[in-house]
Amino acid sequence: MTASTAARPRPIPRGKRPPLIPSNVLAMVLFTLTELMFFAGLFSAFMVAKGMATDGWPPAGQPRLPVEETAFNTVALLASGVALYIAGRRFSVAPQSAKMPMLVAIGLASFFVAFQGVEWVQLVGEGLVLSTSTHGSFFYVMVGLHALHAIIAIFALYWAYRRLKAETLVKSQLTTVQVFWFFVVGVWPVLYFQIYL
Amino acid sequence: MATAAPHAHDHGHDDAHPEESWVIKYLWSTDHKIIGLQYLFTGMAMAIIGGYFAYAFRMQLAFPGESVPTYGVVSPAQYNAMVTNHGTIMIFWVAMPVLIAAFGNFLIPLMLGCDDMVFPRINRLSYQIFLLSALVLIASFFVPGGGFGGAWTSYPPLSSEAGYSLTPLGSTIWLLAVALEFVAFLLGGINFITTTMNSRAPGMKYTDIPMVVWMIVLASIIFMASVGPLIAGAIMLLFDQNLGTHFFDPTAGGDPLLWQHLFWFFGHPEVYVVLLPAMGIVAEIITTFARKKLFGYKTVLYTAIATGILSFFVWAHHQFVAGIDPRMANLFTATTVLISIPIAEMCFVYIGTLYGGSIRFTTPMLWALAFIFEFLIGGVTGIFLGASGSDIYFHDTYFVLAHFHYTFFPIAIIGTFAALTYWFPKMFGRHLNESLGKIHFWGTVIPFNMIFIPLFILGVGGQHRRIYSYEHFPELFQPWQQDLRVMATVSLLVMLVFQALFLMNFFYSIFKGKKASKNPYNANTLEWLADSPPAHGNFLHLAEMPVVHRGPYEFNHPDRDEDYWPQWLPPEGVSAAPPADPEPAADPEPADESADQDADQDSDQDSDEESAS
Numbered sequence: 177m178t179a180s181t182a183a184r185p186r187p188i189p190r191g192k193r194p195p196l197i198p199s200n201v202l203a204m205v206l207f208t209l210t211e212l213m214f215f216a217g218l219f220s221a222f223m224v225a226k227g228m229a230t231d232g233w234p235p236a237g238q239p240r241l242p243v244e245e246t247a248f249n250t251v252a253l254l255a256s257g258v259a260l261y262i263a264g265r266r267f268s269v270a271p272q273s274a275k276m277p278m279l280v281a282i283g284l285a286s287f288f289v290a291f292q293g294v295e296w297v298q299l300v301g302e303g304l305v306l307s308t309s310t311h312g313s314f315f316y317v318m319v320g321l322h323a324l325h326a327i328i329a330i331f332a333l334y335w336a337y338r339r340l341k342a343e344t345l346v347k348s349q350l351t352t353v354q355v356f357w358f359f360v361v362g363v364w365p366v367l368y369f370q371i372y373l
Numbered sequence: 374m375a376t377a378a379p380h381a382h383d384h385g386h387d388d389a390h391p392e393e394s395w396v397i398k399y400l401w402s403t404d405h406k407i408i409g410l411q412y413l414f415t416g417m418a419m420a421i422i423g424g425y426f427a428y429a430f431r432m433q434l435a436f437p438g439e440s441v442p443t444y445g446v447v448s449p450a451q452y453n454a455m456v457t458n459h460g461t462i463m464i465f466w467v468a469m470p471v472l473i474a475a476f477g478n479f480l481i482p483l484m485l486g487c488d489d490m491v492f493p494r495i496n497r498l499s500y501q502i503f504l505l506s507a508l509v510l511i512a513s514f515f516v517p518g519g520g521f522g523g524a525w526t527s528y529p530p531l532s533s534e535a536g537y538s539l540t541p542l543g544s545t546i547w548l549l550a551v552a553l554e555f556v557a558f559l560l561g562g563i564n565f566i567t568t569t570m571n572s573r574a575p576g577m578k579y580t581d582i583p584m585v586v587w588m589i590v591l592a593s594i595i596f597m598a599s600v601g602p603l604i605a606g607a608i609m610l611l612f613d614q615n616l617g618t619h620f621f622d623p624t625a626g627g628d629p630l631l632w633q634h635l636f637w638f639f640g641h642p643e644v645y646v647v648l649l650p651a652m653g654i655v656a657e658i659i660t661t662f663a664r665k666k667l668f669g670y671k672t673v674l675y676t677a678i679a680t681g682i683l684s685f686f687v688w689a690h691h692q693f694v695a696g697i698d699p700r701m702a703n704l705f706t707a708t709t710v711l712i713s714i715p716i717a718e719m720c721f722v723y724i725g726t727l728y729g730g731s732i733r734f735t736t737p738m739l740w741a742l743a744f745i746f747e748f749l750i751g752g753v754t755g756i757f758l759g760a761s762g763s764d765i766y767f768h769d770t771y772f773v774l775a776h777f778h779y780t781f782f783p784i785a786i787i788g789t790f791a792a793l794t795y796w797f798p799k800m801f802g803r804h805l806n807e808s809l810g811k812i813h814f815w816g817t818v819i820p821f822n823m824i825f826i827p828l829f830i831l832g833v834g835g836q837h838r839r840i841y842s843y844e845h846f847p848e849l850f851q852p853w854q855q856d857l858r859v860m861a862t863v864s865l866l867v868m869l870v871f872q873a874l875f876l877m878n879f880f881y882s883i884f885k886g887k888k889a890s891k892n893p894y895n896a897n898t899l900e901w902l903a904d905s906p907p908a909h910g911n912f913l914h915l916a917e918m919p920v921v922h923r924g925p926y927e928f929n930h931p932d933r934d935e936d937y938w939p940q941w942l943p944p945e946g947v948s949a950a951p952p953a954d955p956e957p958a959a960d961p962e963p964a965d966e967s968a969d970q971d972a973d974q975d976s977d978q979d980s981d982e983e984s985a986s
């Protein structure tokens with residue numbers, strides 16, 4: 177070690193800089209990473225079970241999943257994500273103009289969850305329940321966990337909307353909610369292609 | 374104090390507590406130091422429970438069927454439950470809360486030179502969930518059927534079918550407790566990472582961060598990246614136990630191996646989650662007491678990152694005999710042998726740090742040196758297990774058990790004692806008694822080796838793990854084997870007696886020990902600038918918040934008369950106050966800070982109310 181290493185010239189320290197990523201956004205990104213791994217665990221488990229199935233997938237005699245209806249519902253969910261993206265863009269320009277797209281995002285998200293609920297009721301009626309086969313188990317557990325995330329996200333979106341109306345919403349808070357909702361929206365198509373198709 | 378900013382009281386009921394009662398101060402605190410101590414004391418209490426279990430089942434192994442003093446006769450079901458919960462407690466309720474949560478909470482804000490974590494209330498929630506998880510786990514011992522006995526790895530079908538485990542309630546509550554504990558660590562980990570990213574003292578570059586902070590942050594990242602699949606598995610297991618699904622039941626299309634993959638995908642990274650903080654602690658101690666710069670700061674850092682990444686690709690070495698494809702076993706043998714390289718490298722770097730230093734054999738230094746020595750034995754024996762050929766023989770013998778105790782004991786016990794004796798003056802403002810500390814050191818480390826070396830021998834001799842009594846296995850019940858078992862158990866008793874000595878020293882010194890100065894070891898990192906113990910808000914009462922001017926390990930620098938050069942001292946010839954800066958620089962003043970975090974839900978509450986006193 178030479179003398180110069182310790183006496184290296186340093187920028188004169190300044191006061192607190194604004195952080196690169198606001199803390200609450202960073203925290204949500206980290207949390208979402210865990211969530212990503214969580215769903216990756218579910219997906220890999222599902223793929224193992226599907227790959228091992230000897231009598232085809234879904235097993236013979238099991239009700240068919242509603243592929244077309246869910247495709248429509250998928251579009252609704254994706255549209256909700258787009259609406260929230262637009263809300264974010266508008267918020268930076270004129271905060272109050274973000275109210276409309278926020279409401280649309282919340283509406284579409286709620287529609288998605290409600291639609292799933294109706295679908296579940298039908299499937300149960302057709303005889304697909306949690307314990308009939310691993311097919312049923314994976315379907316309800318994975319779709320159910322996704323729906324749980326969606327419901328929590330709807331509450332978060334509504335919380336952000338309330339703050340927006342009260343003019344106390346800050347950009348980083350909106351971004352935090354966006355990160356979570358984009359994750360929930362983004363996971364769904366993968367789930368759809370894996371489980372329904 | 375400028376902290377009584379007016380915005381503090383707009384949250385309604387939450388902030389309206391009348392006076393600072395004991396409960397508010399110690400159980401409802403958002404102060405990172407108090408939360409760190411809460412984790413520490415909870416972890417110590419759990420260690421006593423885990424240690425008591427070890428005492429009871431080791432007595433059963435040495436003297437099968439006889440009544441154990443203070444416990445009574447150990448039944449097979451109780452034996453299984455105690456072994457299971459000993460492992461669970463030591464890993465999830467001792468190693469993690471103490472090494473990561475207790476020291477992480479206490480040290481990170483102090484070492485980074487800020488007043489608290491970024492999210493103090495999430496931090497408080499983290500501890501509360503952790504405490505709840507500990508209580509839930511303890512409750513699981515007392516439900517009808519008794520505590521869960523299917524091993525800490527909880528393989529199905531033993532864990533999923535009540536017909537096999539015979540503990541339907543115990544299994545479920547055990548699983549819930551573990552899940553709660555993970556939530557607590559998730560919240561804590563997010564806090565650690567965010568704080569380190571966003572709250573460092575001005576001037577602190579990435580390479581100026583003390584190694585222990587880096588290691589805790591890396592451990593948190595590894596934890597967060599690996600725990601997801603296990604949570605997924607735990608949910609599936611919970612459904613199998615209670616809701617009639619068949620994820621892990623091969624008779625109904627499920628696959629028990631699936632659990633093993635999900636568990637070990639987390640389980641192996643987990644060993645590095647606890648290893649890295651201990652490595653960081655040792656780095657702080659050996660540099661201070663060898664009075665030398667850490668040999669290869671960046672090497673250690675990059676090595677730790679590489680280890681963390683590699684640790685995600687070795688998990689199947691726990692499943693060599695579980696029926697996985699032998700070609701896959703070869704791959705995992707290769708990755709496992711690879712991962713011993715960075716670990717060995719870190720040990721060499723530490724030895725390189727010691728080389729040529731002026732070493733002071735204080736109690737923390739003894740612990741740190743013992744860590745390197747004992748951990749090496751653990752790592753070397755891992756290589757035999759990592760080679761699938763030899764593991765076919767060693768798997769599920771006491772050789773495995775001795776291997777992981779030679780890794781975990783140095784980490785969780787030796788590492789903790791190193792940290793506790795080193796930072797004790799900072800935590801409690803007083804010194805531990807050195808002579809008692811050294812007696813306790815030898816009284817722990819010598820018996821430790823005498824417990825586990827016999828178990829290595831027994832393991833090589835073919836003694837299987839998780840067996841209640843060897844009486845019914847004549848070839849495992851030879852006199853020489855029983856002698857070794859008795860030797861291990863007696864050594865354990867000796868070790869436990871010396872722990873009582875430590876507890877006496879610990880509690881006596883908290884109240885009556887010699888008063889400690891701010892920087893008793895002449896160390897460099899920022900926590901030594903704060904008072905001992907640090908006041909609420911850490912540095913807020915000083916004239917200004919710390920500013921960092923150099924790396925954390927500048928010992929014996931040729932340009933300087935003193936043999937240490939704290940991070941906070943401005944370069945010679947420069948006045949303490951930052952000189953005229955072309956930009957209108959805001960001084961790092963607390964008031965300022967709360968203003969720019971105004972938006973932030975969690976950071977604004979605590980400093981105001983509690984330091985207003």
Ligand code: HEM
Pocket residue numbers: 526643644645647648690691709710712713716751752753755756758759760764767768769773776777780781784
């Ligand atoms: C140099 C690095 C290491 C290598 C090559 C290694 C290798 C292995 C292997 C192959 C096994 C499985 C043996 C079997 O079940 O047949 C094993 C078990 C184990 N190792 Fe390590 N290990 C290393 C470091 C560590 C560290 C640092 C820890 C802890 C902090 C640790 C904790 C454990 C535990 C707890 C088990 C037993 C798990 C169980 O079955 O209950 N190992 N190790």
Ligand SMILES: [Cu+2]
Pocket residue numbers: 640641644687688690691
């Ligand atoms: Cu491993």
